Amino acid sequence: MDLEPKLSDNGTGSGIPEKRKRFQRSLSVIIALIVLAALALWGVYMMSKPYDRTRTTYADFVVEEDADISAVAADLEEQGVIKDASHFERLAKLTFADPFKPGTYYLSPSMDSLTILRTLQSGMTTSKGFTVPAGYTLLQLASALDRDGLADQQKFLKAAASPDIASLEVLGENTEGLKGTDLLEGFLLPGEYTLSADADESMIIIMMLDAFANFYNDDYKARADELGINTRQLLVIASMIEKETSVDKERAAISGVIHNRINLEMTPVSELPEKPICFPSKESIIAALYPDDSEYTYYALDPSMDGTHRFTDDEEEYNEWMEELSEDSEENDEESSEESGGEEE
Numbered sequence: 001m002d003l004e005p006k007l008s009d010n011g012t013g014s015g016i017p018e019k020r021k022r023f024q025r026s027l028s029v030i031i032a033l034i035v036l037a038a039l040a041l042w043g044v045y046m047m048s049k050p051y052d053r054t055r056t057t058y059a060d061f062v063v064e065e066d067a068d069i070s071a072v073a074a075d076l077e078e079q080g081v082i083k084d085a086s087h088f089e090r091l092a093k094l095t096f097a098d099p100f101k102p103g104t105y106y107l108s109p110s111m112d113s114l115t116i117l118r119t120l121q122s123g124m125t126t127s128k129g130f131t132v133p134a135g136y137t138l139l140q141l142a143s144a145l146d147r148d149g150l151a152d153q154q155k156f157l158k159a160a161a162s163p164d165i166a167s168l169e170v171l172g173e174n175t176e177g178l179k180g181t182d183l184l185e186g187f188l189l190p191g192e193y194t195l196s197a198d199a200d201e202s203m204i205i206i207m208m209l210d211a212f213a214n215f216y217n218d219d220y221k222a223r224a225d226e227l228g229i230n231t232r233q234l235l236v237i238a239s240m241i242e243k244e245t246s247v248d249k250e251r252a253a254i255s256g257v258i259h260n261r262i263n264l265e266m267t268p269v270s271e272l273p274e275k276p277i278c279f280p281s282k283e284s285i286i287a288a289l290y291p292d293d294s295e296y297t298y299y300a301l302d303p304s305m306d307g308t309h310r311f312t313d314d315e316e317e318y319n320e321w322m323e324e325l326s327e328d329s330e331e332n333d334e335e336s337s338e339e340s341g342g343e344e345e
Contacts, residue, residue, distance in 0.1 A: 049306050051083040051109040063120060065102045069093075072100055072120065081107050081116065088113055097121060103147055106140055112307055115246055132208070134190040134281035135242055138181050141188065141279070151201045159201040160184050168206075170213045172231045177274060186235040186276025187212050215282060223289045227259070229269065236272050238280035238288035244299075247307050251287035257299050257311065259291045266297060301325055 061081060063072055069092050073085035082088050091097075091113055100120040107116060122131060130150055132141060138160060146153035159165065161180035171183055184205070189212040195204070216231070224234045237258050244254050261267040280288070296311040298318035303325065312318055 049304075050112045051081065052305070055109045059107065061105045061107045063100050063102050063105065067100065067102070069097070069100070076107075076116070081109050081111075082113060088116075092117055104143070106136070112246065129193045129195040131192045132188065132190045132279065134284070135278045136190070137278050138185050138188065145204070150195065151204055156201040156204070157181055159205055162202070165202070165205060165209075168209060170209050182275050184209075186232070186239050186279060188279050189215055190279050190281050216285070220285075220289055227289070232275070233269060233272065234288055235276040235280060235285070236274075238284040239276035239278045240273075241287050242278055242280040242284040245307070245309065247309075248283060250309055251284055252290060252292045253294065253296070253311060254299060254309065255287040255290075256292035256294045257296050258288075260295065260297050264297065 059079070059081075061076070061079060069089050070085075073082070073088040073092070076082045076088060077085040095114070095117065097117050098121045101122070105119055107119070111119075119133065122133070130145065130148065136144070139157070142151070142153045142156040142160075145151035145156060161183075165171075166179075166183050171187060188205070188208040191211065193204075193207060193211070199207070221231065224231060227234070229237070237255065240258060241251050241254050245251060258267070262269055262272075294311070295313045297313045298315065299309045299311045300318060300321040302308045302310050310321060312321075
């Protein structure tokens, strides 16, 4: 039996080693691409982190007509919405961001940079109508519709406060102490809307209330009854969730904390805001209806400031976390002051 290794077709005997080399080269290229992709994703993650998740105050930010990414990034840094304009600009390029739409936006340093990018790209007006972002208030919606030429702000607010709107069944019977536009707060469902050519301010409001009524079905109403709360109280909780987190997987966990505190009378229903603080998304409404089954009664931002939270049922631990966050916030203030040249005399 011939036990000698067989030669390749060219007689050199190097056929098998050559295939191995080609395989190794291909494998090296694949590994290099995976490493580069991982580094790019890590870079996007790091550059997307909120400037300061503890600062949940929102302010108007104006994007001028034909403003480029560099100018917008510089304005965002100057107004304290983001920490580093160059990182924001690089993130926009890495994610192939579309041009920003001119207009006035409602932004906060607690928002991550990817969310800010999406907000500045989307605007409100679309070819078919308009988009209502989650987290808006009635006044912000009226202002945005007026800005984009879709409605008159004062007429919209007047229509929202009209007796005809107030009597609509979708708003429920729990209206004690509320009047005017307060009755509508939280009931206008975020999402995309198509306008007819003859739509006026009242028609826009009714269209949005119809969208909420179609979404908030009998099963959801029955679930709210099981929880011992009415629709308006449910929307209050959902709006709190909306403002507390932009991380979808955390919504039910934060809902669990709120419901636990209500059930334990640590935060009685009577001490909740009397009206929703914004328009909650469908995801936040569902989270308010179906909270996580946990014993947590506190949550605080994770010190990584990546938008996630830590949860506990220990008040002492919670206080330690809050002290840690306070110290981090003070350090950020000092760094910001140093980067801007220190405090003015």
